[in-house]
Amino acid sequence: MSKKIILMDGNSLAYRAFFALPLLNNDKGIHTNAIYGFTMMLMKILEEEKPTHLLVAWDAGKTTFRHKTFQEYKGGRQKTPPELSEQFSYIREIVNAFGGKQYELEEFEADDIIGTLSLLAENENAEVKIISGDKDLTQLASEHTTVCITKKGITEIEPYTPEHIKEKYGLTPAQIIDMKGLMGDTSDNIPGVPGVGEKTAIKLLIEHHTIEELYEKIDQVSGKKLKENLEENKDLAFMSKQLATINREAPVEIELPQIEYKGPHQEKIQALFKELSFQSLLDKIGTEATGEEAELETLPFETAETIDESILADEAALIMEVFDENYHKADIIGCALISSKGRYFIPAELLKSSDKKLKAWLEDPTKKKWVYDSKQTIVSLQREGIAVKGIDFDLLLAAYLVNPSETFNEVADVAKLFDFKGVLSNDLVYGKGSKRHIPDFEQLKDHITRKATAVFELRDKVLEKLEENDQISLYYDLEFPLAQVLAEMEHTGVQVDKERLLEMQEELAKKIDAIEKRIYELAGETFNINSPKQLGVILFEKLGLPTVKKTKTGYSTSADVLEKLEDSHEVVKEILHYRQLGKLQSTYIEGLLKVIWDNGKVHTRFSQVIAQTGRLSSIDPNLQNIPIRLEEGRKIRQAFIPSEKDWVIFAADYSQIELRVLAHISQDQKLIDAFREDLDIHTKTAMDVFHVSEEEVTSNMRRQAKAVNFGIVYGISDYGLSQNLGITRKEAATFIEKYFASFPGVKEYMKTIVQSAKEKGYVTTLLHRRRYIPEITSRNFNLRSFAERTAMNTPIQGSAADIIKKAMIDMAKRLKAEKLRSRLLLQVHDELIFEAPKDEIEILKKIVPDVMENAVKLDVPLKVDMDYGNTWFDAK
Structure with a gap:
């Protein structure tokens, strides 16, 4: 089989993807636009080209051999935005997962690696395709090598062959170097000859072929000014050509057999796509090679034909299986009960039959049920007319608190985390996409029973871990009761x-x-x-x-x-x-x-575990x-x-809760005083940063202060702030410096929390929610920088989330205690939305702020703004 060699310019393509796509984040806060764009490009190349060999070349560092010739080479380039830097390590992981080889070489650029390897491949008469966003590489085009330059977005390319270069420029590939020598290249800070642009350079080269020949026949150049420019800048022209020339004899220590492409690692790809929340790409690659064994050890269980006391225990693991992820509409297709009395599969027909024993057991608060997802269980049974009570354990929520960085879509995900090997993934049993179906009855029964077994077997292990992490209260007093509040909200729906x-x-x-x-x-x-x-x-x-x-x-x-x-x-x-x-x-x-x-x-679905x-x-x-x-x-x-006549929508919104949490956590006295004195925090920040009186604060000053206030909470970079405010990165950096000088307590908090994260490997919220940040000690600067920003932000944003969750639980209890008909409908960030009879509004005006402002005690007051009206719009 003839060789087909793909050589990719890693840095160039990553930059291209970053700037071609909007600044995307996944649910874990990782910027993903460059990763996603690069991955799309790689998948397209593999699918269309089917290479026998594949290498992604990277620039090794800022200094190359070209800097010895010209110290200012690439000197005009702005620092790489941290939002891109943090994505490089993931892009490298993606390449590894897809089975590609990667290489970098000290003091040389990716172009030189590609140039050297493409020459080796040409000598073996192999077909070479170079993929880059940089037209410098078009000088490598030949009979055997096509240089594909990204043209539109991230997946459309323009193939440069010698014929295409001739048609486009009237030049040969070798003359591209001379063209760069004459016209220069602002992106690489190659000076060229002042006053010579692309058109002039091409005209000169069509006449004189090379820079060397041009200067030999300089007297033949028409145009006095042009000739003077060329003569005065002869050294610059030759130096620029030298800088633009790709070194095709770089000391590369990798040979063609070492970059042979042997295919992707499906399990690694799936794990990365899950971590990065690339759901559409997960769907695209399907469910092949999930790394699971299709056959497990036999699990003995019985299929119940009737329901009686021999099956129903005082404590049992319970699975109510629905086929569709939208449990509001999906029917229950089977149940399983696991207890000290044995393992039982219960057909869905028994749940719906006239035998009321199972219904009575489900509604008995003294009978403890251990489930995988309590909210789904409650809502699914509500549709069957069963008000389940006595749910005592929720495996999904407990596992999420133990490690929120994991993705939990089903029981098998939790089982894998805790090394329980007795259950398969839904994708393996049901299939995926258009192939998704309910399997034969025996396989269905086995799968559902295995899920219930996993819940039964893992309960103690997960609770022990929560105890060890000091998270039992977070689980039992916050997340677990909140699931029941959310179930009721989802079931109620919004008109x-x-x-x-x-x-x-x-x-x-x-x-x-x-x-x-x-x-x-x-x-x-x-x-x-x-x-x-x-x-x-x-x-x-x-x-x-x-x-x-x-x-x-x-x-x-x-x-x-x-x-x-x-x-x-x-x-x-x-x-x-x-x-x-x-x-x-x-x-x-x-x-x-x-x-x-x-x-x-x-009827929206709320998730607590994303x-x-x-x-x-x-x-x-x-x-x-x-x-x-x-x-x-x-x-x-x-x-x-509202869903009822003479009712209204009532909205209550925490005012600047994250900044109040920041004041409490950082103990910055200026911030604390500002909130205690009920000052406009953005005006106060503008006064301190710009050193002006309140009367001198302009609307633009306040706008900038507001951007910094909220940006600081998210560990904003000078690049991010410059984009938000439309100012230069230097101005943004100065602004951030002034902010920290004005609020030293905040700066100290940032420093301390990062140090603590390095020592412990995680950060916590006020209510002991953990977020593990293993990258905080990474040798990779970009990964470490992202981790540091995460460490700064999570205790603030996470504590704000804890506070409103606590308020929701307290609010549900208070509405019940006051015997009100008012209902909690939605939570939107820092806002709670209710529907209420008009005659209960005055009561809500008193109890809602009372509950929300006292959900958690901080060193600064929590403040709630309220309003109501005939629609949600009117309540704002």
Whole structure:
């Protein structure tokens, strides 16, 4: 078989992916846009090219042999954003998982490694494909080597062959080096000859072939100024050519047989995709080679034909199996009970039969049930008319508290963590995607019974670990009772005014249409507004707006670019508005309309086990991300209404809870005093940072102070702050320095918490929630930096999450104690949403702040803002 060798430029492709995609985070707080983009690129290459050999080359460091020639080589480059730096180690893990080899060489660049290996491959008549975002590598194109340059986004490429280079530039691949020598390269800080651009360089080389020949025939150059420039900068031209030349004889200690591609490691890929929350990619790779054995030791159990006392014990592990992950709609397909009396599978028909013994046992609070997911169990049984009581243990929540960095989608995930080998994954039993199905009855019974066995066997082991971690109270007093509160909220659901949503859909369509016409009017012609290429031509060529950023395919028209140009031309503001309204229409209004039940409600599902900080998340629909910044977005809340006549929506929101937690944890006296004196914290920060009086604080100063206040909580970098405020990284760094000088207690907290994390390997919240951060001692600077920011943020964000969870539990108890009809509907970040009869509003005004502000005692007061109205929108 002929050899097909793929050589990838790791740094270039990672940068390309980072800037091509929005700054994405997964639920664990890891930035993932570069990882995701790189992975998509790698998967596409492997699928389409089917290489026999694969290598990803990396730059080894900042200093290369070229710096001996020119000290300022690559000198103009900005420091790599930490949001990208932290992703490099994961990209390397991805390459390893896919079976690719990787190589770097001190004092040489990835280009030199690729150049050397491609020459070795050409000598063996192998087919070579080089993948990069850097056109410097096109000099390597030959009869055997194609240089594929990323062209659009992250997956479209432009193949450079000698023929394509001739057609595009009129040059040979070797002349690309001469072209760079003459015109220079700003990205690498190669100076070139001042005043010589690409067109001039190409013209000169078509006439004179090389820089050497050009200078031999310098008298033949037409144009006095050009000739003078060339003569005065002869040394620069030759040096620039030298810098642009890829070294194809680098001392590479890896040979072609060592980069032979032997295929991916499916188990490693799946583990990484789960860790990174790449669900769409998990679905794409399917369930092959999960690393599980399809056959396990035989597990003896009985199938119950009737329910009697011989089966029902005082303590038992219980599994109520539903086939669909949305347990609000899925039927129970089987049950299993494991106790000291034995292992029993209970067919779903028995649960629904006229025999009431099982129902009585399930509703008996004295009979203790140990389950995998208490919320799912409660909601599933509610649909069968059973109000289950006596749930005494929830394996999912307990395992999550023991290690929140793990992903728990099912019993098998927990079993794996605690080394229990007696249960298979759902994917292996049920299949995945279009192949998902209920297996034969014997296999189904075995699978469900094994799940219940895992719960029964693991309970004591997991509780011991919680005891050891001082987390028993966190489990029994917070997470476990919260699951029951959430189950009730989910079952209750939220009423939606479908007619209002349809009206908004129509209103938005009209607005979008009007904005579209206005854009055409301002542009002077019709065009496809959703086409970046056509939009770029209108903005930067026809209207002559300043170019902010160019991509390989033309002008960038991304949101951050347009925001910088907002004041340059009226059309820009209209385009931004057009895009925002389009997203509202498709994502939110149309998305909500799809998930309204026949009862006129939406029944979201809350998850307690996704975010490592302890925050809740919400899906089907996600009611925590309904936009509030844009007026049209806020109006979507008008569609959320009370479910009963003469009731209202009541909303209560913690004010700046994370900053209050920061004040308490850091013990910074200025912050504590500001909150105790009920000052505007952003104004106070602006006063301290800018050294001005309250009267001198401008709206822009307050805006910057607000960005820093909230940024500090998330361990923001100078890059992140500069992007938020539209200022330079240097200005952002200065701002952060001034903040720490003004609030020394915060700076000391940051230092202390990082040190503590290094010693213990984890950080904790006020209520002892743990987050393990093994990367905190990593030798890899980027991994360690990310871990340090995580260590700073988690105790703050996690404690805020603990506080509102405690408030929800206390609130549910208080509503019951006061015998109120009011109901808790939603938790959205720091806000609780209720529906209530109008005659209970005055009571809620007293008890809601009383409960929320006293959920946890801090050294600064907690503050709650409240309002109510006929819709969720009116309650804000």
